[in-house]
Amino acid sequence: MGPDMANGAPTAPGLSFPRETFAKLTPGPFLHAHLKQQEPTRANGRSPEDFRKPTVNIGSLTHSNGSAVVRVGDTAIVCGVRAEILLASDIPHPPRDDVEDDDMIEELGLLVPNIELSTGCSPAHLPGNAPGTLAQSLSYRILSLLNASNLVSPSDLSIRYTKPQTEDGGPSEEAREVTKAYWTLYIDILCIALDGNTFDAAWAAVIAALQSTVLPKAWWDADREAILCSPLTAEAHRMQLSGLxxxxxxxxxxxxxxxxxxxxxxxxxxxxxxxxxxxxxxxxxxxxxxxxxxxxxxxxxxxxxxxxxxxxxxxxxxxxxxxxxxxxxxxxxxxx
Amino acid sequence: MGPDISHHPLAGADGSATISSNLYSVLAAVNGPIEVQRRDELPEEAAIEVNIRPASGVGGPRERWLESVVTAVLRSVLLVHMHPRTLIQVTLQLTTGPTLKLKNATRDISVLPSLVNAAFLALVDGGLPLQSTVTAVLLAVSGEEVISIDPAEKELAGCKSVHALAYTQHGDLLLNESAGNFNLEVWEEVADRAEKACVAAVALASEDDEMANGTAEAAPWLRRELEEKARDAVAWRDHT
Amino acid sequence: MPHQPAPSTNEQAFLLSALRENIRLDARPLDAYRPIDLSFPGGPDEYGTADVRIGKTRVLAKISAEVVAPYADRKFEGVFTIACELSPMASAAWEVGRQDQAEILLSRLLEKTIRRSGALDTESLCIVAGAKCFHIRADIHVLDHDGNLVDAACLALIAALLHFRRPDVEIHGEEVTVFPLREREPVKLSMQHQPFCITTSYFDGGLIMLQDATRLEEACREGEVVVSMNRFGEVCSMAKYGGAPVDGLGLLACTKAALEKVKMLDRLVRERLAEDEKRRDKGGLMKELRAENER
Incomplete structure (x- = not known):
């Protein structure tokens, strides 16, 4: 309590401040004082090995192919996955069809994550600014991990077409399967509240969103020379992610x-x-x-x-x- | 034995160095302590700014990530409290790189040791106060769990995991970036080999060591370079 | 440190009084260049990097190629871009992300001299009209700034373009194969002519004209004229961005003096390219001397 003014005579103010004031004035010694006790505790009450409990909600964004909201303590991150078609004919230097390429996703850039911190999620990140070093660095780490972990399989993102045998073609002319287009997944990660450890929560949001991503059935129509998609949800397929x-x-x-x-x-x-x-x-x-x-x-x-x-x-x-x-x-x- | 190093190639920068290994050539330049912008000013320490410029193209998120990693390493090495409210600006220019096609994660990690070593040499050349040395090394683990230090391009292209580690002269781990497919046992072996190589690079070479262990790993290349540089710097005294 | 302090009054006065007696601070003649060093670093398979040193000024040019779709309004031409970003490496006065005036002028001069004059034949970069073409990207890295960046950058860029080899292409009807560098010998770029920039700095209203100014001389000069021409005396561009006025005869004198220097630079580039080719072709030479039959 503050100094006692009730009897009119002002007493010298005590040197005890509330916890929040200590934390603001000398954060380092504040945390140190907590940790150096017998049972080390942190300022937020957790022990040094405690992680915060995560909660995940999926499918909340109806207009994206997949979405998830992840909350870890006071950090809340929303992730939406949007799929767009990239025609193979638009690629200047397409990969060869006969070569099985695990690196195709990385080469063609079919997974495009982008983390947006300038949403007002914390006093350090005011809305409307261009992505700073931290945001770019996080986006790159997520992209690097997505490609290196082989989470998404190239076959999920390829729209294949079997060229029919030509009528006058001999028996040596076999039906060839070519990739006519690819699905490109734009993975938008928005931080709506930030209380530390953005990377873990953002990465979990990406995984959860990809798990819930549904891609419509797509095929190459030879007569119209275009990719057509089926609007029926029954024909759509979920992504087959490998590993966690x-x-x-x-x-x-x-x-x-x-x-x-x-x-x-x-x-x-x-x-x-x-x-x-x-x-x-x-x-x-x-x-x-x-x-x-x-x-x-x-x-x-x-x-x-x-x-x-x-x-x-x-x-x-x-x-x-x-x-x-x-x-x-x-x-x-x-x-x- | 050790990478190819040249000291003070640039006249304009306060400190500069080039380092060429079998994979990368990096030119590092350091300016500092210099005036800092108000928004980057730190009241009790020097601000560190690292700029990485690739050989072709302008930098993007990849370079920002590399910059944040190198900045964190240099902050542990520089005595930042000796120059508060100033800026130490490090620019790293990549001039050549591997020509084989590598996976992005492998390529990103393989450039880190060259960047860290070049930055350190430029800081030394610029006379900035440092609390310890830092030596970085690249290791690759092949599919058959064979660990190689300073791998060639071919080994990198087919490796199962790649590791970039940096140690001080006392064997304190300052940087560890590992990517690929590995387990804790493999990593511990990698860390042991890296520590030995990094500590050996600055170790005082004793006669018996040189005779017994003439391998490239045990050669104190960094100490030799710095000693030669120091000798050249005072050579004028012998001539007058 | 976002701005470079001007030289002191003493330094300026000393420089000018020496120039009025026809003496430069490094004892060079007024129309002499500092020693120029041109090299092509990189492994035996790496083409397109040129490292130029004029005195202490050092510029690195790097050429890279990739396959892209051409611009819609130029279906039969490839794409050629020049990127020149000044970094704090050469001068603490230059900040990353902020375009300095020197950077803008340098980019503009290089564009006019090399791109607009058609030094590189962009039509030869076309692979399939309207669908595929080569994008040749030139990156200029200024490593050390001691004056005369324009001349050095242009020299580096031309040398790098002449040195570069792009991947070989084969077209069979609709199918295009771009061969990676290891499968087939890469091909030289088709250059129409080789322009160089010669900068003349002047003092005392045009009475004193000198070439290849050092940084100190650049800081004290009243203005400069940049003449871009090739060895046949064809002028690609003349630039005089502000500065004190110079009369027309002065400009003609600049141009005449520039021709001699252009021939010198051209000779230098050819010599170095020939040396480099010999050095890289050691393997090829040995192949020719073998008596064995491949079959």
Missing amino acids: PIASTFAVFSTASPLKRLEEADSWVLADPDSFEEELCKENLTVVMGTKHAGNDGLLRLEKTGGSVIGKVAMQRCVRMAEDRWREWKGVLGGG
Whole structure:
């Protein structure tokens, strides 16, 4: 309570401020005070290994081919998938049909994610600005992971056509299957609320949206020389995604500085940082795990930058935590 | 033994260096500490700006991502509190790259070690205060789980996973970017080999080490380059 | 540091008084170029990169090609673009993302000299009219700025264009095959002529004219005239963007002086290209000397 003014004589104000004031004035020592207790706790009440519980809603956008809303704590991200047709004849340098190409999706750029942070989702991201370095960097990481994880199979995105045998063609002239067009998926990711750890939530939103994506039945009409699509939902097909890659991000809070050696400083690895913690942590680690099965060893990506606290030992711990988190997401998203 | 390095090739920049490995050639230039824009100013440390320019084309989201990674590494190496409210500007120009077709993730990660090493050499040339050295190395794991350091283009094209790691001279891990298909055991082996190579690059070479382990991995190439540079810098004293 | 401080009054006065006695600070004659170095870095299969050094100024030009659809109003021509973005590497005064005046002028001069004059034959870049053509992209990277960027950039660009090889193409009716560089020998670009830019800076209302100005001389000059011409004396463009007035005879003198320098640059480019070809063709030479029969 504030100083007691009831009896008229002003007493010297006490040095105790409410928690929020401490957090605003000296965020670093505030977090440090929480973490250095017997049972390390974070300012948001979680323990360092606790992730926030995720919730997913799919199919809420009716005009897109697929959509999902993911909430992780106070971070909320909406993802919509729009499919458009790209004619093979419009591609200046199309891939050859007889060559089985796993990299076709990457080469033709059939998956186009774009993350939009300038929505007013946090005071740091005012609406209407061009994408800054952070937004471009996140978009690129998502694109890179989408292509490298082979989540989407090229056959789902190809519209094939079997050329009929010509009437006067000999027995050697066989029916040839060519790809007449491709589906290009524009994956728009909007952040409506940001409270740290954008990448994990955005990636989960992309997975959930792709899982719910439905592509109409499309075929090449030889007479009209165009692609036709069927409006019937019964004929539409869902995407066959392979694997379930899940991202888990960690941040490191450390009191080390050039004036204080790492061995004498205290450091904690915090799972799923919120925006308060993100501002105080310079070191970040993202672990992307996929399904472990034949041919797939489990880890798809490790990204660590910003400091030197996480070494081999801490990495092992983080990978274990990422495995638990993978199971948690699998329960929510299914698939895998 | 080590990449091809030339010191101070540019007259205009405060510090510059070129580094050429079997995959990439990078020209790095550093200006700093210089005046910073109000919006980027930090009250207690120097702001770091990294610009990456590809050989062809203008940079896009890929270059922004690479810039954010390199900036984070350099922030752990520079003594930023010594020049508050200033800007340390690093420009990295890629001049040549691999000609084989690589997967995008492999290509992105394979350029990181050259960028980090070039930036470090340019910072040293510019006389900026650094708290430690940083050496970055590229490793590729083939389908048969064979790990190779500084792989050739062909090994990269067919690899199962690719890893870029950077260590200080004490063996602290500053950067780890791994992509592909791997498990924790493979990564730990990769990290061990990378640490050995990076620490060896700046280690004090003792006579027995040189005799016993004459492999390219154990050669202290960075220390030799920096020692030669320091010797050249004071060579004028011997002549006068 | 978004702007370059002007040289001090002492420096300017010293430079001008020396020039009035026909002395340049580096003791060069008024019409002499600094030592020019032209090289083509890259592996034996990599064509199209030219590294030019004029004194301390250093410019790198890189040419790349890709297959695209041509512009709708130019169905029979390929696409040729020149990208010139100045980076803080050459000068801390240049910011990324903000177009400096030097950048705009440099881009415009290169466009006029090389693109508009038809130095590169764009019709030869057409593969299938209206459907496929080559897009030749030239990237100019200024690595070090010590004056005379225009001449250096133009020299680098012309050298790189002459050096570059594009992929070979075969057309069978409707089917087009673009051969990757490893399958078939790439093909040289078809160049109609090779224009070079010669910049003449002037002081004292045109009384003192010098070529290949250093950065300090550029900062102190009253204006400059850029003449673009090829070795036959054909003028592609003349540019005088503001600056103190110069009389017509002065301009003619610039043009005449430029022709000599253009011939010098042209000779240099040819010499270096021939040297580079010999160096790269070592394998080819050995192939010819073998007595074995391929069959």
